[in-house]
Amino acid sequence: MAHIDLIVPIQPGDSGVDAFVAALEAHEDTVPLSLTLVAPPGVDVPQASERVRGVVCERTAADEAGLEATLTAAGLDASVGTHALVLRTSDRLVPGALGVLVRAASRNGPAGAIGAWVACDDRGRPVGPEADAPGEAARVGLEVLLDGYTPASCAVLIDRSSLDTRRPAPTLGEASALDLLLRVVEQGDRFAAVPNLVAMRRAAYGGVQSRWASLTESMTSVIRRSFSRAATLGFEAAGVDLSEAREQAAVLALTIRVATRAALADSDPRCAAATELLRPVATRDSITPELAAWAAADALRRGDGFTPAIDGVSERLWSRPVRGWWSRFVGERWAERHLVDVGAGLLAQQLVSRAAIAKATMADLAGLWSPGERFYVAGDGAAARAMAAHAAKAGCFVEVLTEPGARLQASDVVHANQLDKGTIEIIDADAQIGVDAPLVVIDTESPSWLARFAGRPNLVRWSASRGRLEQRATSRLASAWAQRESALV
Secondary structure, rough: OEEEEEEEEEEOOOOOOOHHHHHHHHOOOOOEEEEEEEEOOOOOOOOOOOOEEEEEEOOOOOHHHHHHHHHHHHHHHHHHOEEEEEOOOOOEEEEOHHHHHHHHHHHHHOEEEEEEEEEOOOOOOOEEEEEEOOOOOOOEEEHHHOOHHHHHHHHHHHHEHHHOOOOOOOOHHHHHHHHHHHHHHOOOEEEEEEEOOOOOOOOOOOOHHHHHHHHHHHHHHHHHHHHHHHHHHOOOOOOOOOHHHHHHHHHHHHHHHHHHHHHHHHHOOOOHHHHHHHOOOOOOOOHHHHHHHHHHHHHHHHOOOOOOOOOOOOHHHHHHHHHHHHHHHHHHOOOOOOHHHHHHHHHHHHHOHHHHHHHHHHHOOOOOOOOEEEEEOOOOOOOOOOHHHHHHOOEEEEEEEEOOOOOOOOOOOOOOOHOOOEEEEEOOOOOOOOOOOEEEEEEOOHHHEEEEEEOOOEEEEEEHHHHHHHHHHHHHHHHHHHHHHHHOO
């Protein structure tokens, strides 16, 4: 039977340990779990209990990021569970998340499972969009990680048998997490990609120029070494693209991600230090609007001081530094002039959360449905689960239509303790439902759903709600863009 060991590195001066332990002691899930708190000498940890134990790590590290990797390695050495998940004391797990990850790993991920995570504020409330595994991949392996995808550790469940003796390398600092995942998937194992939101993470600490330069060097060396090892291991013969062009694209993606975080953390409006990070790898017109928007969305989630949302207020704080940073791309001729305006629209779309779309879709149902009545959701991916969970937590009776073989369970959608009067039932897509029953079709995940139910009178399309919110976000960001621009004139 699966048993999850939560590894929690405790840094000197961490004031959130007691609150974190209390939250985990109260955490409800469907799998057994334990908590391993790892601290350097002289740092107190809470008294051991049935679920909690403390480990003192005698090893040292040069900086904060290196110490986190060192403590994580010591925690994995002491771990006794079948699976491990690394958390910070500011992280919070969604109820039932561990059970969802374990079930997904058992079905489709010998290396473990990776879920979605979201940034949260100081009160632990989610803000902004969910960060998912890229694309529609059911599994995350070398093919995905070589593109520069770096999930947050709070959303990664690792099967300890896949780890073997592999541990984070302290000399790599923050890049050690990516290095560890790459070395695991280089064995040929993959992680199951889970569409559920499983964890919330507070914005990371800021940093000085030397830290960003060190992180950039570590990240790029990690990805280059993985390309080299993959070639030696024969992945190219198995169809994995290991070309020099792809390697350069991966290096650029990782560098622009770090450089964007550095630019938003820097008070220098010229972004001089961040620009120098990019200079060795950026070439003429190499930065596309898509790449710039992806890096900015990632930086807003992980960075300190900004809220990754467009709500009429938050974007007015970060729009100027983002626009200034992108203008440097154009000035350096790393991007075409249209990047700033096109990228703004793409960034706005990325900052619309599924939770917000689900709420808007419920509003669209207002005239078609009354509390206490059943309504239906067609789909089994991330959007369908978000829609069903939102409705059930609001007290609705929801039936989710899924394709045969989807193997979706109600507990994969929402944990029972989050429900009051609402319920979720999983039914087959061919089940007979009333012709007038309200139906939400997740047409963005599978267009065939819309064709199947075409002509129904009480049908609401997820794409309609999403498109409306994306347009509103784009308009708000354009307004903030224009105000910041006029302020500079």
